[in-house]
Amino acid sequence: MTMQTTRRRALALAAGFIAAPALLRAQGDEAIKLRELYAGDNEFSEFARDSEGERITVEGFMAPPLQADSTFFVLTKMPMSVCPFCETEAEWPEDILAIYTRRKYRVVPFNRKIVVRGELELGGYRDPETGFVSLVRLANAQFDYA
């Protein structure tokens, strides 16, 4: 428990970390599940279409990022210990969310649930650095442990 608190504080001091869950809740945002953005084969849900451009809160897991000191990671609905770039054979799930943080962030273990808040962007985008193609993103994002 002590370690948890220590780590929490360490994270709080880390660049890119801003909002605490209590604060997120205070803003009246219930974290949605990743799947709520989708409505079947590559279609966005009504919620996603209605929320485009707005700040929303999504729960999930941080897939291991390719590089340190980044502002980009992939949010998955379940813990995924393989990074989407490292394993060409990885069976990557369809419903993922690309996250672009406001500032460089500290990596969270892939099996620790987090909540991410950011501006919902829809439509194809190719990350200039990694080449990762996303259809849906959260921009200017912040996150914390769930």
Next chain:
Amino acid sequence: MRTLSLGIAALLAGTTAMAQDVAQADNEWFTAGQERVQAELAKTQNTNTARNVILMISDGNGVGSNYVTRLFMGQQAGGLGDDHVIHFENYPNLALVKTYNVNSQTPDSAGTGTAMMAGVKTNIGVVGVNSNVVRGDCSTLPGNTVTAISEIADGMGKSVGAISTARITHATPASMYAKTVDRNFEDSVPEGCTEQTDIASQLLEAMTGGLIDIAMGGGRRHFVPEGVEVEEGTGGRRADGRNLIEEAQEAGAYYAWNMETFAAAPLDGETPILGLFESSHMQYEADREDEPSLAEMTAAAIEHLSQNENGFVLMVEAGRVDHANHATNAARMVRDGAAFAEAVAMADEMTDDEETLIVVTADHEHAIAMNGYCARGSPVLGLCMQADNAGIEHTGEPILANDGKPYTVIGYLNGASSVLIEQPGGEYFGARPDVTNEEAQDIDYVQQALVPLSSETHSGEDVAVYAKGPFSHLYDGTIEQNVIFHVMHHAMTAE
């Protein structure tokens, strides 16, 4: 002493007489037990020749996983779950199966598929070859291939089918038609490997050569060249530039890739049918869209194959029970398990026990485990609930562990959902997440695991084999997995 004597006398006279001498004679458990004994006494052995053999494999559905699915199906039906009977659990014959591979205490689907379909145990990771082969070394293939039950059936003039919800080039279905020193050679072999072709090519060859009459599953990407995009945005993986789907069609095969083309398939017993419904594995049952269910594919295969008067051999695999377990996602595991049960019931309904041997089994178990002491009716995907000493069903209050948190009925010994979290500095420790009964039953919930691994593993624990039809009584006791083949073979060839 008097009771014992009376009991013996009653046994000699039949169980009804015995029941009159015991206080619990009217107890429903007691009478149900008596009825079971009568049913066992009435059993007869079917020694007909099996015109047809249907081998139904739920990948990763060991006794533990199957128990979880039983509870789920029973609770979905409105009961407490424990007393539910899955369709194939009614079958008259059963054995426990030792699944280890020759060189692996914990087996994989390649070694186990070969054991079931060719009658010999072999090494982990290899298909259709014996254990002299060195995995990945093509030069060790010649002289070490084994004959599959599909080839024996074909030689007897029977039709043959293989269907799976996994990629059709995956280890279990490949065991019906392929010989490969590595299960991963799905669309290519290493440079310099001249002794074999890739698994998808071998399927095409099996279909154009008349060995396989119907093959359906996922894995479209392994049949299409790199740089070519086909149905549903599938990008091909083949470096050799071949389009095996087109080659199959040119050779007269019918190709299905969605529900519409599946429904239009000419199930005439003549046209070879190739169904590739996904780029990789078919969807989990919980997510299924525009793809046939395993039961629907089973029905189509039987309709197609049963037009051969010499009969058929069909292998049906529920391939994704395994994958959901690997993801420690029990919610999807049980739904694919239930879909498997429906497929078995479909096969049973469409065939006659007098001439069709149905063998229902798993290739291996997983590192899945059950917590205790959960009271009756504890939701199998949810929290382990306290017993009501004055009633049958749980109290609605979860049992709390020493850390003050509830725990789910199901857990996994290892997996990506490990409760151990990597700390700065590389050490792993952690606390169990607090979970509500509702959260635990979510379709995407992953059960807590202990050992941190990227993917939950198989285990070497026994699986069951359930059987009905000709010579199914030969499945008895605790057997080695390769015996599954030998009973099918005996039933097919018995004079």
